[in-house]
């Protein structure tokens with residue numbers, strides 16, 4: 001996997017953005033989570049006259065339609081953008097990556113959902129996560145849902161990797177507690193899936209183990225959102241993203257994808273809800289996860305898949321079992337014999 005060229009780490013590292021030579025000299029596109037629209041953060045960024053600023057609403061998961069619409073607007077400005085900056089959680093970071101790739105590769109977002117389909121390096125991109133856990137800052141994908149066919153898949157490519165990162169733990173200070181937990185747990189889940197898969201190897205294991213150790217320190221402590229813990233979580237997220245870029249997820253992410261596609265539940269919360277039905281596949285991690293939920297007094301939504309229509313159950317089955325690569329990684333080539341339709345529906349009803 002391609003490595004990120006430069007990482008600025010530490011409290012207030014964000015301030016370096018305004019001094020960045022490329023950002024100062026070039027037309028820049030900023031994707032900023034709408035959460036920061038009226039905050040100190042946006043006021044501190046110097047936006048030049050021909051820069052393009054877009055506020056990302058991360059209420060819903062990113063769709064290929066969102067990406068195509070914004071790409072069209074950007075192209076209509078006729079400005080030559082040389083830098084794309086993503087500031088926010090996974091959705092904002094992924095949005096910036098997708099646009100960067102599409103500015104140098106013809107076509108629409110749907111054309112690049114898959115593996116190694118992006119042929120030309122994208123526009124220079126800088127990622128600034130404000131939430132830790134998804135690993136979007138270090139991963140080689142940008143997850144998007146194609147609403148036409150229900151496909152939830154990113155542009156998996158070395159060209160999707162950020163060129164630079166600014167990791168500033170002060171940015172995650174105002175995150176709501178539940179969101180901090182769900183998002184941080186995404187890292188935990190990436191790592192346990194990678195470590196339990198058949199594609200594991202010493203490189204991905206090293207990153208996974210380090211990220212898991214940090215995540216455990218954070219969630220087992222008395223104040224998971226302390227300054228020290230936000231620092232740790234930011235590193236854990238980065239390492240977890242590298243781990244998963246060098247390996248594959250397992251059962252949790254495909255089942256969670258079903259919840260996102262069919263019921264519109266955000267990725268990180270959907271993962272946590274999915275974990276409540278994972279005792280059979282990841283028994284030790286299931287027990288640890290449930291203890292951490294309790295310790296941090298997180299109220300997970302339960303019973304969301306109890307009384308759905310037949311079509312919704314069919315859709316949940318299709319949207320989860322279509323992720324064959326991670327499911328083979330976790331359960332082997334014959335995963336369909338384990339994850340029968342009855343079994344999958346039973347899992348969803350357990351949540």
Ligand SMILES: [Fe+2]
Nearest residue numbers: 134186190253
């Ligand atoms: Fe994830």
